[in-house]
Each structure stands twice: as structure tokens, then as C-alpha cells.
Amino acid sequence: MTYAMDPSALLSEFYISFWIPTAVLAAALAIKLPTIIRLWRDPLLRAVGGLLLLACAVFVFVTPSTIARVNRLTGVPNISAPWCYSLLTAFCGSCLLLIIAWRNGLSDRSAATRRAMRWLISCYSGVIVALWVLFALADAPEERLRDLDTYYATTPFMREEIVLYLLAHTVAALITSRLIWNWVRTDGLDAWLRWGLKLLGAGYVVNLGFDCAKITAVVARWTGHNLDWLSTDLAPPVAAVSAILIAVGFILPHAGQFLHDRLRVRLAHRELRPLYLLMRTVSGNRLPFVLRATPELRLIRRETFIRDVLLPLARHIDENTRRGAYERAVSLGFNPDRARALAAAVAIQDAVEAKRRAPDSEGTGEADTTELLREIGAVSRALRRPELLAAVRGGVPEPRSVASTSP
Numbered sequence: 001m002t003y004a005m006d007p008s009a010l011l012s013e014f015y016i017s018f019w020i021p022t023a024v025l026a027a028a029l030a031i032k033l034p035t036i037i038r039l040w041r042d043p044l045l046r047a048v049g050g051l052l053l054l055a056c057a058v059f060v061f062v063t064p065s066t067i068a069r070v071n072r073l074t075g076v077p078n079i080s081a082p083w084c085y086s087l088l089t090a091f092c093g094s095c096l097l098l099i100i101a102w103r104n105g106l107s108d109r110s111a112a113t114r115r116a117m118r119w120l121i122s123c124y125s126g127v128i129v130a131l132w133v134l135f136a137l138a139d140a141p142e143e144r145l146r147d148l149d150t151y152y153a154t155t156p157f158m159r160e161e162i163v164l165y166l167l168a169h170t171v172a173a174l175i176t177s178r179l180i181w182n183w184v185r186t187d188g189l190d191a192w193l194r195w196g197l198k199l200l201g202a203g204y205v206v207n208l209g210f211d212c213a214k215i216t217a218v219v220a221r222w223t224g225h226n227l228d229w230l231s232t233d234l235a236p237p238v239a240a241v242s243a244i245l246i247a248v249g250f251i252l253p254h255a256g257q258f259l260h261d262r263l264r265v266r267l268a269h270r271e272l273r274p275l276y277l278l279m280r281t282v283s284g285n286r287l288p289f290v291l292r293a294t295p296e297l298r299l300i301r302r303e304t305f306i307r308d309v310l311l312p313l314a315r316h317i318d319e320n321t322r323r324g325a326y327e328r329a330v331s332l333g334f335n336p337d338r339a340r341a342l343a344a345a346v347a348i349q350d351a352v353e354a355k356r357r358a359p360d361s362e363g364t365g366e367a368d369t370t371e372l373l374r375e376i377g378a379v380s381r382a383l384r385r386p387e388l389l390a391a392v393r394g395g396v397p398e399p400r401s402v403a404s405t406s407p
Contacts, residue, residue, distance in 0.1 A: 018236070021243035022059040028052050028247040031255055044102060048250060051094050055243060058087045064145040077143045081158075082135040085165040086128045092172030093124030095204075099179050127168045134161040149214060150228045153221035162218060170211040177204035192256035196249045203245030210238045265295045268377065272302050275348075275380035279309040282352055307373050314369045316354045316361070322347035329392045340371070341378035342392045348379065349389070 029052040036042075036049045060066055067080040097120055100113065138157035140148075152158035180201040184194060217231035293301075325346040329339035355361070372379070382389065 018059045018063045018240060021240045021247070022056055024244050024247045025052055025056045025059065028251040029056065031251050035254060044098075047094070047098050047101065051091070051098055052247070052250060054087065054091045054094060055246070058084070058091055059240075059243060061087060067145050068143070071143055078140045078148060079135070081140070081148055082131045082161070085131050085161065089124055089127050089131065089165060089168050092169050092176075093120055095176050096120050096172055096179075099176055099183075124168065124172075127164060130164060131161055134158070134164070147228055147232045150217050150221050150231050153218045166211060166214055166218070170208065170215070173204050173207040173211060177201055177208070180204065190253070190257070192260070193253045195256070196252035199245050199249030199252060201249075203242045203249055206238060206242040206245060210235050210242060213238060262295060265299050269295065269299045269302060271377055272299075272306060272380045274383035275306055275376055276302055278348070278352060278383065279306050279313075282313055282355055283309045303376065306376050310348070310373060310376070311369060313348070313351050313355060314372065316351035317347045317372075318350060319347075321350055325392050328394060332391060337378065338382075341375060341382040342388060344372055344375070344379045345382035346389055346392055349383075 029049065032045070032049055032052065036045045039045050061070065061080065062084050067084070070080045070083065071077055097117060100116060100120075134157045138152075138155060138161065140152055140155060140158050142151075144151045149162050153162060180197050183189075184197045184201060189197070213230040213235040217227045217229075217235075220227035220230075322343045326339050326343035329342045330336065334342065
């Protein structure tokens with residue numbers, strides 16, 4: 001015999017604490033904060049910071065323990081209801097304003113944009129005022145920490161307050177998700193921004209699931225049915241998942257681009273290591289280690305060191321050697337750019353050897369260093385493939401097989 005499981009008992013297995021999305025939102029704010037402080041004059045960044053702070057406040061104040069504490073401190077049962085509803089409404093309106101400003105740009109001063117923003121501010125400010133007026137008119141003496149929406153769903157004025165905040169939240173989620181998904185489909189978006197917008201859009205779509213659960217539970221109370229588990233057990237984890245998606249969507253464009261740039265700098269620094277080590281054999285010096293040096297500074301210092309050593313070494317480069325190596329590289333099937341890098345690497349190796357044999361010689365060559373100094377990354381990559389350099393020198397009897405291994 002099989003037994004039907006109580007939906008609320010099943011959902012309790014997947015309970016998500018409100019402190020988890022709060023922590024994710026706080027982490028998103030912490031990641032954004034340095035940029036916000038550094039570019040404080042940018043109103044969009046300030047708006048994002050304010051929005052994340054507001055979202056954190058929503059989840060802090062909707063936790064049952066905080067609700068009980070606020071009620072106790074004020075001495076008014078259920079005063080947390082209009083307070084939390086106001087925070088949620090303000091968050092919804094702020095999201096809409098941010099998306100409009102973010103997509104259109106602050107330079108958009110069109111009458112339609114200004115009118116839309118004024119209309120949004122007026123509507124959501126009016127909703128917040130109405131929430132407090134309705135609470136003042138309502139009679140809600142019994143404190144409810146988790147099921148206030150359904151418990152007071154049929155109580156005069158509280159009923160209207162609950163419907164008002166749910167409608168404001170639903171409308172904001174619908175419009176915001178529509179604006180975001182329309183934006184995602186536009187051309188020319190940065191990859192990180194596109195993925196961030198997709199996560200934001202998914203977060204607001206999930207938000208609609210929260211609204212559906214709440215509205216269904218409230219309407220069920222109106223018709224004499226009991227679907228309170230939709231409001232008390234399903235809606236909270238849905239809201240938590242939505243908040244996590246929205247938080248990640250806000251931080252992904254910034255954090256992703258930051259990590260991408262940092263990885264690119266580190267790879268460039270590592271790429272220059274073969275040429276750097278070769279130049280150290282000429283100068284006998286090495287770069288001092290600085291504990292607090294940024295990756296960008298270390299890359300600049302390594303590039304500068306290589307160019308400073310390579311510039312005088314260029315007088316020892318034999319142009320005939322480089323030209324011959326280039327021709328052999330082309331004959332092996334390398335493209336011109338790769339062939340130039342391999343030829344330059346061979347010529348630099350020979351110049352280092354010549355300098356080692358005659359350390360006091362100033363050299364007599366007149367190599368063109370413009371291209372050489374500009375392409376130190378390609379030359380350093382070539383130094384990582386000694387078998388290809390040997391092939392370019394003519395030391396491999398079957399060059400065609402060697403050329404086929406070139407990247």
C-alpha cells in the first residue's frame with residue numbers, strides 16, 4: 001500500500017535558510033564595493049550597490065527570528081508585515097529603474113524614459129504609503145511569523161494589503177524579466193554581460209513562481225480551501241533560489257571580466273618566462289621580488305626587463321641568420337607570423353651565444369628592433385619549442401613532420 005506524502009513535509013526536506021541568499025547577496029555587494037568606492041561618481045554603480053543592500057535587508061528582515069524581534073521592539077504585533085512588504089516593494093521598483101537606466105544608458109534623456117521613471121517612482125512610492133495606511137486600518141492582533149499572508153487573507157484591510165504587495169511584486173517581476181530577455185536577444189553584448197543578464201532573467205522568472213505560490217494560497221483561503229503550504233513551505237525556498245540567481249547575475253559581468261583579465265595577465269607573464277630566463281643569462285640580473293606587486297605590475301616589469309636587455313643585444317643579431325631561418329621556417333609550412341617568431345628566437349639564441357663568447361664586444365649588427373621588441377610574446381612562445389627551433393636551423397631530417405606539429 002502506498003501513502004500520499006504531505007507536500008509540506010516533502011518541501012521541508014528542501015528547506016533553504018534565508019541566511020544563505022543573504023550571504024550570497026552580501027558577497028555580491030562585497031565584490032562590487034571596491035569598484036563602487038573607486039568609481040563613486042558613476043550613478044549606475046551606486047544604484048547596483050544600493051539594490052544589493054536593499055535585497056540583503058529584505059532577507060534579513062523576513063527571517064522569522066528578525067520578524068519576532070522587530071515586533072517585540074516596537075510593541076506592535078505584526079508591524080514587520082508592512083515593513084517587509086515595503087522593503088520588497090522598494091526592491092521591485094528599484095530593479096525596474098535600474099534595468100531601464102542600465103539598458104538605455106544615463107545619457108538617454110528622452111521624454112519617454114524620464115516619464116517612465118517618474119511613473120515608476122510615483123507608483124511604487126504610492127504602494128508603500130498604501131501598505132502602511134492599510135495596516136493602520138486593519139485589525140491584526142495575533143502575531144504570525146511564517147503564515148501571516150494566509151492567516152489574514154480574509155481579514156479586512158490586511159486582505160487588501162497582501163493583495164497589493166503581491167500585485168506590485170508580480171508586475172515588477174513580469175516587466176523586469178521581459179526587459180531583460182529582450183536585452184539578452186540584442187546583438188553586440190559582451191559575453192559576461194550576456195550570461196549575467198541570463199541569470200538575472202532566470203532569477204526574475206523564478207520570482208514569478210514565488211508570486212504564483214503566494215497568490216494561489218491566498219485565493220484558496222478566499223474560497224474556503226487550505227493550500228497554506230504553498231505560501232509557507234514552497235514560496236520561501238523559491239524566493240531564496242531567485243535571490244541567489246539575481247545576486248550571481250549582478251556580479252558575473254564584473255567578476256567574470258575581472259577574473260578573465262587577471263588570467264590573461266598571468267598567462268602573459270608566464271608566457272614571457274622563457275625569454276626572460278634567456279635574457280637573464282645575458283644581464284646576470286633578476287627582477288627583485290615584491291610581495292605586494294600586482295600581477296599587472298609584475299607583467300610590466302618583466303616586459304620592461306626583457307626589452308631593456310634585448311635592445312643592446314640586438315647589435316649582436318645577425319640579420320642573415322634571421323633571414324635564412326625565416327625562409328626555412330616558411331618552407332617547413334609555418335605561416336609568416338609564426339615563421340618570423342621562430343626566426344627571431346633562433347637569431348636571439350645565436351646573439352646570446354655570441355655575447356657569451358665575447359662579453360666585452362659591443363656588437364656590430366644593425367638589426368631592426370621595432371618588430372622584435374613588439375613581438376616578445378611570440379618569440380618567447382617559440383623558445384618553448386626547441387624541436388621546432390632545431391628544425392628551423394636545419395637539424396631535423398624530416399621537417400614536414402615537424403611542421404605539422406606547430407600550433
